[in-house]
Amino acid sequence: MAKRKSSRSAVGVPKHTPNLPPHSPPLGKSWQARIGADRDALAEQFVESLSFDQRLARHDVAGSIAHATMLAKMKLISQDELEQIKGGLNKILADIEAATFHFDIRQEDIHMAIEAALIAQIGEAGKKLHTGRSRNDQVALDVRLWCLEAIDALNVKIADLQRSLVLLAHQYGSFPMPAYTHLQRAQPITIGHELLAYVEMLQRDQDRLADCRRRTAVSPLGGGAVAGSTLPLDRQYAAALLNIPAITDNSLDAVSDRDFAVELVFCLSLIGVHLSRWAEQWILYSSTEFNFIRIADAYTTGSSMMPQKRNPDLLELTRGKAAGILGNLVALLTMLKGQPLAYNRDMQEDKRWLFSAYDTAAASVTMAAKIVAHTQFNTQVISQRLDEGFLDATVMAEYLVKKGVPFRTAHHLVGTLVSLCETKNLQALSELPLDLMQQHSPVIAADVFEVLGAAKAIHSYQSHGAGGVRQLQIQLAKWDRQLKN
Structure with a gap:
């Protein structure tokens, strides 16, 4: 038979499309002694899963070798x-x-395809492989093994994206930029602080993937089939x-549990949501209106x-692909x-959505890392409009708190000063004369100008995790250590 070109997926083996030869004799099925061998060709195509579950081949072989080794230990072979x-x-x-x-779809799935090939190759010994095993616990194991590998592979990709973000934070970290709430300018932060927000999400x-991995690493x-x-x-x-530390305690649950797959797809969905939020932010930032x-x-x-x-299509596709993961x-x-309870054939479909969710999430994370690594912040553009929107208003309110003014009073006072600026067509609180400020509060002194202005305000933050320069250096050092390996 002519060789086909391999199309290797991120987790799994090459994908091939199984064919049903039109004039081949029917292949034996494990259950055909009970049910007639003749079946409608369309029915064969309807029930087959080889077109997608062949990705489990490596895991199926690993599980079968472990099972056979155990059978030999117990003198069953x-x-x-x-x-x-x-x-x-x-x-x-x-x-x-x-x-x-x-591959022939009359074998239905990867498990029977491999078993049939094994029997054809080695004869009677191959017929003993399925001793003490059902396809129900077999596929449950295979999918768990696949998920464990997928989690490990995805963690590497996520760490690469985190490193790209941290490197960009080092490059632009101390430059000030506006932070937004309700898409309105709110307070000044460092560029690095915003970039590290995505590192925290990731x-x-x-952490969620690690928790999911712990619950997945249980052998069914x-x-x-259902009762051991x-x-x-x-x-x-x-x-x-198989390097799995635990085994299931209930055979009914063992063969029907797909919680681990749901949990993994949920983790993938949230990754998709995080990437979608990042993509949306950068789509806005890359627009002419922002030009950040x-x-x-x-x-x-x-x-x-x-x-x-010049369209940010890859960011838009990252945002759009997240919808597919949620749908899965x-x-x-x-x-x-x-x-x-317990196993039902419905579960055959789980792999379609599991594989699709993983492939999309993994590709999106990989692409995000590349985009981040090749993006520049327009710091000059950002600085030109930095003091629009009274970003330093909260810093001034807290300046008054330090002078003994109750926060609600300080909040009201600064709000009044902002309105006064707008009335006088002033762009910043720092443009108000000191004597005019003192008419509203005598505690305001010349040192207020040391904190006014976004570029100065980012040096005023003191609380842990705040958006200023000092905290940024602490957080960057933490992430450098954490992502070193």
Whole structure:
């Protein structure tokens, strides 16, 4: 058979489209002794999952080798049979990864495709692999193994994005910029402070993934179809071979649980939301009206009609793709909510949404890191309008608090001074004469001008986690240490 080109996904093996040869004899199924072998061709296509679950091939082989090793330990198969099984499985996996393995949808899924190939290759020993095991606990294990690998791979990508943000924060960190609430100018902060806000979001994403990983790293292998097995299976031993520290305690729950997949897709959804918020912010910042940042040409597109356009399409797609991840989460939850115990074929569909959510989130994180690494802040543009909007009003109110004025009184007083500036067509509180300020409060002294103005205000912040220069240096040092490895 001619080799196909491999199309390797981020987590998994190459994707191939299984074919149904029109004149091939029907292949045997594990259950055909009970149900007739003849089945409508459309039905074969309707029930198959090989078109997407072949990504589990490596995990399926790993689980099968661990299971077979356990069977040999328990004297349920011989050592020679174990070696035959291991050799056959490794050969099959090599063929799959080399895109020379022939997938046939009449085998329905990756599990039966591999088992059928194994039996064809090594004969009777291959028929013993499924001893004490069902596809129900087999697929539950495979998906858990895939999720564990996906979490580890995604954490690396998230850390890369965090490093890109921290590097940009080092580059522009101490420059002041406006922070916004309600999309209105609020208070001055450093550019680095805003960039580190996204680093914090991403760290929570990593923390959630770590929690998800802990609950995912539980082996259902040995749960069987629904009630376990009468055979003396050493489930803990098989789990240890897969570097899984725990095993499930209830066979019903073991084969029907997909909480871990839902939790992972939720984590991916929140990552998508965080990236969408970042993308929205930078879409605004890159507009002519803001002009705070310039995204590199490599990450923008033009217009088919308007020659001057420079569109932040990759940011817009990052925002748009987050919707797909959220849709995958809703689909997965909806699929699970109506199922009685234990396994139902509905669960076959979980992998479509799980894989799609991961692929989208992983691609978005990777692209975000590249965009961040090639973006410049227009500090001159930002500084030209920095004192518009009375960003230092809160700093002045707290200046009055330090002079003994109750905060509510100080708040009212500064609000009055802002209104006075607007009446006099002044752009900043610092443009008010000192004697005019003192008419409203005698505690105001010449030292008020040491805190007025956004560029000065960012040196006044003292509280932990604040948006000023001193706290930025502390936070940058923390992230440098944390992301070093």
